[in-house]
Amino acid sequence: MKLFHSPGACSLGIRVLMEEIGAPFETVNVDLKSGEHRQPAYMKLNPKAKVPALLRPDGRLLTEFPVIALWLARQFPEKNLLPDGPEGDIDALELLDYVVSTLHMRGATLAMRPDRFCQDPKGQEEVRKSGREVLTVGFERLEEQLGEKEWFFGHMTIVDMAVFYLVHWQPRYDLPLTPRLKAFHERMMERPAVKRALA
Numbered sequence: 001m002k003l004f005h006s007p008g009a010c011s012l013g014i015r016v017l018m019e020e021i022g023a024p025f026e027t028v029n030v031d032l033k034s035g036e037h038r039q040p041a042y043m044k045l046n047p048k049a050k051v052p053a054l055l056r057p058d059g060r061l062l063t064e065f066p067v068i069a070l071w072l073a074r075q076f077p078e079k080n081l082l083p084d085g086p087e088g089d090i091d092a093l094e095l096l097d098y099v100v101s102t103l104h105m106r107g108a109t110l111a112m113r114p115d116r117f118c119q120d121p122k123g124q125e126e127v128r129k130s131g132r133e134v135l136t137v138g139f140e141r142l143e144e145q146l147g148e149k150e151w152f153f154g155h156m157t158i159v160d161m162a163v164f165y166l167v168h169w170q171p172r173y174d175l176p177l178t179p180r181l182k183a184f185h186e187r188m189m190e191r192p193a194v195k196r197a198l199a
């Protein structure tokens with residue numbers, strides 16, 4: 001397996017997941033800052049020009065965080081990375097998609113990079129505000145769903161990896177984390193897999 005990622009990007013969640021799984025994998029750093037993801041060499045492989053992307057041993061390239069995470073969880077069932085119960089994969093996808101499609105794409109992206117959507121400084125302030133509003137509502141949802149548990153579904157699952165990268169971006173969107181999310185982030189930061197992924 002080969003993971004295409006970029007330090008500081010949402011691919012961190014997949015990197016942590018792969019470290020938790022502990023199977024051998026290669027990493028390829030795609031430098032978003034210099035625009036390497038839009039260069040022909042990467043676009044040929046992944047025309048979406050995004051990270052994460054995971055090259056499977058059979059040669060298929062997987063894109064989209066929830067898809068990569070679900071594939072990895074299914075590939076290593078002994079690691080128990082899906083919620084328990086007959087609809088564990090559905091439960092995981094429901095929350096994963098909320099974190100990635102709403103809180104990341106519609107919340108954090110707007111709050112962190114308003115310049116990508118608007119040139120005018122006043123307009124950028126509006127964009128940033130709109131992203132922070134989405135995050136504020138989302139944090140309340142996540143706070144409630146986490147409750148007094150250590151992990152979103154009682155034991156560690158692929159959902160925790162997505163929440164991790166989102167809360168890890170906190171200094172960039174500069175919105176206080178709710179108490180349980182803050183404790184969740186601190187808990188994740190203690191994990192050897194996270195330390196390895198961030199090293």
Ligand SMILES: N[C@@H](CCC(=O)N[C@@H](CS)C(=O)NCC(=O)O)C(=O)O
Nearest residue numbers: 009010049050051052064065066100
């Ligand atoms: N929907 C995609 C989002 C991936 C995404 O937006 N990745 C960002 C990094 S956090 C990226 O590659 N950005 C490059 C760009 O948009 O130019 C997923 O779930 O993987």
